[in-house]
Amino acid sequence: MKSLKILKVEKNNFNVKICKSLITKGIGLMFNFFKEEGILMVFRNETKTALHTFFVLRKIDIVYFNSEKIAVKLLKNVKPFRFYIKGIKSKYILEVKDCKNIKIGDKLNYSD
Numbered sequence: 001m002k003s004l005k006i007l008k009v010e011k012n013n014f015n016v017k018i019c020k021s022l023i024t025k026g027i028g029l030m031f032n033f034f035k036e037e038g039i040l041m042v043f044r045n046e047t048k049t050a051l052h053t054f055f056v057l058r059k060i061d062i063v064y065f066n067s068e069k070i071a072v073k074l075l076k077n078v079k080p081f082r083f084y085i086k087g088i089k090s091k092y093i094l095e096v097k098d099c100k101n102i103k104i105g106d107k108l109n110y111s112d
Contacts, residue, residue, distance in 0.1 A: 061076050
């Protein structure tokens, strides 16, 4: 069963799938046709995580949040079939088709 949640980042709302397990985080948005707006990956602690966009079928935006739920890095229009080795230290990673007007320093409203 999918764990869907409406997330709020400042004045933006996102309907996303919550990914906490290693399997759901590994699958991420592969082969996703965006019935939801994207996913939120939740980690136990802040960690540097390498990401890929293999089999992601369109450009996406990626927002990294620290343990205080503050946006610390934003990647817009990330192309499919790319590998991002340089991980950004984060506890939450939001992958969406459009991050709207999220900015560095914006607060994620999400409770574990």
